[in-house]
Amino acid sequence: MNLMKQPWVPVRLRAGAAKGRMLTLEDLLCGREEWEIALPRDDLEMACLQLLISFVQVMFPPDDAPALRQRAKSPLSPEEFADGADKLSDWFDLDHPEWPFMQTRGVKADEATPIQKLLIGLPEGNNHAFFNQPGEIRYLGAPATAIALFHQAVNCPSFGGGFKGGLRGGAPITTLVSGTHLRETIWRNVLTRESIADLLPTYDFDLAHDQPTWVQPIKAGETFPTSRIGLLRGLFWQPAHVGLVRSDDDQPCQLLGGEPGSAYTGFFKEKFTYTAEGAPWSHPHGALQITTKKGKREERFLSFTTTAPAWTLLSEFVVPRGSKQDPEGSRPASAIAQFGKTWPRKSLPLLVGGYRSNQASVIERRHELFSLASGWDQAGNNLKHLVELALKSRDALRKKLFYVGKGNKDKGFKGLGVGLQQTGETLFFRRTERLIQNALADVAFDDAQFNIHRKNFVAVLADVCQDIFGELTGPYAAKPELVPIIAVARAGLGADLASLKQEVQADGR
Structure with missing residues (x-):
């Protein structure tokens, strides 16, 4: 043929x-x-x-x-x-x-x-x-x-x-632009x-x-x-x-x-x-990550190495990072970068595909379509900021679930004895997927209203985190000896999420 x-x-x-x-x-x-x-x-x-x-x-x-x-x-x-x-x-x-x-x-x-x-x-x-x-x-x-x-x-x-x-x-992860x-x-x-x-x-x-x-x-x-x-x-x-x-x-x-x-x-x-x-060949269909280890520059194409969903890497997929002063960063696929210049002010329908593997064996297959609102090419830092807000919320939940499981011997708080952080992370990714995709598709990244949108975004993320924490720790609250660690961890989670809201409030971007 x-x-x-x-x-x-x-x-x-x-x-x-x-x-x-x-x-x-x-x-x-x-x-x-x-x-x-x-x-x-x-x-x-x-x-x-x-x-x-x-x-x-x-x-x-x-x-x-x-x-x-x-x-x-x-x-x-x-x-x-x-x-x-x-x-x-x-x-x-x-x-x-x-x-x-x-x-x-x-x-x-x-x-x-x-x-x-x-x-x-x-x-x-x-x-x-x-x-x-x-x-x-x-x-x-x-x-x-x-x-x-x-x-x-x-x-x-x-x-x-x-x-x-x-x-x-x-x-490797492949990133392409979709059309009608x-x-x-x-x-x-x-x-x-x-x-x-x-x-x-x-x-x-x-x-x-x-x-x-x-x-x-x-x-x-x-x-x-x-x-x-x-x-x-x-x-x-x-x-x-x-x-x-x-x-x-x-x-x-x-x-x-x-x-x-x-x-x-x-x-x-x-x-x-x-x-x-030498450096990896400049393939036009994938994002390149650039790091420095022991003074040596390393370049590699992005791949899925964890269970985290593809949106956690979106800023690497579309936002160029790095400079002569700070060589570490990322370079989007050439097809993505060219689209922003050739069709400016257009929303980006982004195709993402790849595998998570263990040597020669495939563990997981991921192929998704993301829609990024107009302004993604002019205000990439705002896109990066939304992703960071979601990941910081995830981190706050993980840390407090780890804390409640381990306990605090110095303060005499007995832990639950089980690690709930991975389950919490999985639930967070599952429940926020539609929220995050809608935010990326609906928010005009260079619009004057972006600040209002991101405040609402972080508030909804906080609600999701608190709901997950309550669901996972609630069954253990029937034991009196576990009530103190649950209460302290819940209060700590609330404080961390409130701090994140204040950070957004104070940021004048």
Whole structure:
């Protein structure tokens, strides 16, 4: 299957019939119909979107912001599409005799890995899960295989020990801008040549020097600087040696269904090593965090490392932080930063996706859409402030629940003997999720009324914290010896929350 010529994009009409179909890339980019991606998993839908963005990025980079805005409004002509796609079609063929898409010919392995292993999070071999069983998916059609192969290489943990991970690390968070329909969403995330020049200052847009890893392979044991990686090579970086195993006969895809067609039953994978030196490659689809440890600058792409929800990282996703005087901070994904400049005064529909993992195993899957009100790009510190207020409220609740569980020997207060802080935190995140999402969507961050909004915001957070504290400690209040610690902790929580309200009152922002 050639991704430039054949239908592989699973879609359904944004309004109307729910029945899906497969589009060619040309159908999608040159047609006026309003489509949305139709896949049975949110992570694969985001991977499909990222794959489409990457294709369009390397084929049709607009010169500047006006050109990008025009692209988002109007479809490409068939002639424009052919001009960009024809020169790359050999590189994006899943079964090309020399350069199969994201694969290596002649992979050496004792046996094939079942194709289900490409669908991150599903069990295979010795892994087990509650809802899915090994061997549940034995055949993947070509469209699903191409999407899963790209996703595994770019967004997922490695295959395990001895296998390299992607350029952004093992399980990076991807942040993109959503649109009203699929074609608009794609263009909103495509960087202009001006933005690419800021991101990759030495990049020359010469495909003779920017070839994917399956055309110009990484040499085993090779050491090279990340600065040498071009735009196309980086967007389609394949860190592993993989070779697909095609079924002897046509089969229906067990993920997407449909009529029998070309299908894959597994893949060969082979360990090999290399060393990429220097700062992480400047990938445009993720936020970078910058820290200093023992005088040494460290950069890494954000990933989910705790159970805290995605909104706790929103300021890192959209607000640039750091300066020459204070090098620590964060850098939003280039697509997010460009959107604020290209479409100023627009609300930001932010797509966030990623996994929480333990080495090569996925523990949790998170894919969410946040709507940030207008002004997010001009008053980012106010957005950061709202997130901090919510986290400070959470911290106050955690500390007092820890205190009430442990007690205070110096004052003779017996503790409950159980740790309630984690349960309290979980309840806080669950009960404030809608509140926080509504605040982010409804508050104009650079509006004169922002101060009133945030006072109301912190007052509601305080009520939630006090309710949770009461629910968790109430059953223990029947024991007289536990009443003192509960009373002291409750009073302390009230004082901390009142102090937070006073802080907001005194802050004249």
